[in-house]
Amino acid sequence: xxxxxxxxxxxxxxKFVFLSFLFLFSMGLTWLLSSELSQPYFPxxxxxxxxxxxxxxxxxxxxxxxxxLTIVSLYCVLIKKEKERTAVKTNMVALLGVIVCxxxxxxxxxxxxxVDDAGYVKCINESYSSARTSWDVYAADESLCKxxxxxxxx
Numbered sequence: 001x002x003x004x005x006x007x008x009x010x011x012x013x014x015k016f017v018f019l020s021f022l023f024l025f026s027m028g029l030t031w032l033l034s035s036e037l038s039q040p041y042f043p044x045x046x047x048x049x050x051x052x053x054x055x056x057x058x059x060x061x062x063x064x065x066x067x068x069l070t071i072v073s074l075y076c077v078l079i080k081k082e083k084e085r086t087a088v089k090t091n092m093v094a095l096l097g098v099i100v101c102x103x104x105x106x107x108x109x110x111x112x113x114x115v116d117d118a119g120y121v122k123c124i125n126e127s128y129s130s131a132r133t134s135w136d137v138y139a140a141d142e143s144l145c146k147x148x149x150x151x152x153x154x
Contacts, residue, residue, distance in 0.1 A: 015077050016077075018073070019070070019073055019074055019077060022066070022069065022070045022073060023070055025066065026063070026066040026067050026070050029059075029062065029063060029066060030063055030067075033059040033060075033063065036049070036051050036055075036056065036059065037056070037059060037060055037063075037104075039107075039111050040107035040108070040110050040111045041107075044114060044115065044118055044120075044140075046139060046140045046141075046144055047123075047137065047138070047139045047140075047144055048111075048115055048120065048137070048138045048139075049135055049136075049137050049138075050108075050111060050112060050115065050135060050136050050137075050138065051133070051134075051135045052133065052134045052135065053105060053108055053109075055133050055134075055135075056104055056105075056107075056108040057101045057102070057104045057105060057108070058101065060100055060101060060104035061097045061098060061100050061101025061102075061104065062097070062101075064093075064096060064097045064100045064101075065093060065094060065096075065097035068092075068093030068094075068096060068097065069090065069093055071093075072086065072089045072090055072093060075089070115138050118140070119140075120138035120139060120140055121138065121139055121140075121141070121142050121145070122136060122137070122138055123137040123138065123139050123144075123145035123146070125145065125146070126145065126146060
């Protein structure tokens with residue numbers, strides 16, 4: 001009887017650790033991407049960093065999926081229901097995340113259109129392209145563009 005209670009306590013502790021990690025990871029990702037994802041809803045700053053369409057879409061859909069899975073996992077731990085209902089909720093969260101991912105194309109396009117209409121210039125030295133991610137930095141005036149940091153060759 002004691003071993004059974006100990007296993008229940010261990011499982012509960014592991015679930016708590018997993019949920020805490022998932023919650024903290026969701027919070028961190030939301031905090032990291034909040035400036036890029038909120039650009040369409042605020043006035044343009046003198047310097048604007050635009051992430052690629054793919055990064056913007058994956059970031060917005062990923063945040064929705066992570067928060068949804070966190071809520072579904074918390075629901076499963078606190079209210080133990082049938083697994084079928086949990087699977088349906090998880091599928092609904094995934095579908096919602098995919099929908100948000102595709103719909104986030106529109107705000108990203110809107111920001112780029114606003115930058116083009118405002119006559120911003122592209123800071124070529126600060127823009128970055130790679131196979132994984134890319135971003136472009138635009139400034140209201142060329143004097144706001146910074147030189148790209150170069151390490152000293154010693």
